[in-house]
Amino acid sequence: MKTLKFKTNINCSGCVKGVSPALNGEKEIAHWEVDTNNPDKILTVSTSTLTPEEVEETVKKAGFKAEKI
Template sequence: MTATLHSFATNINCGSCVRSVTPFLDDLKGVTIWRVDIEDDRKLLTVEGTASRAAIMAVVEDAGYEIEPLD
């Protein structure tokens, strides 16, 4: 399976929010690297790896955040 880059709009809007979601994304199989741009109006989450869009969305929602795919 080849790595892909997924982009999402979220409500992850501060450093504390990023820390809250970190263990969920770090533990998701297939995630190579991820980051949240809290300066972007969309609170842009980008995830690179082989994890599916649905799996990424599920763990972010499990962490208590809203997420919407942009790609």
């Protein structure tokens, strides 16, 4: 299992709710969370198989931006 971190524009509980179906629907994501208190709105994803680009694409399809850090 690897942990990937991304800077995002997911900045409130409404945004988290909006991105949840996409991230929860990705069966290769074991766990994810967004630190909305961090100025960079850090998304942390635990996965064994997904690449950073695949996670970024999943977030993008939900209408948000994610950039690997």
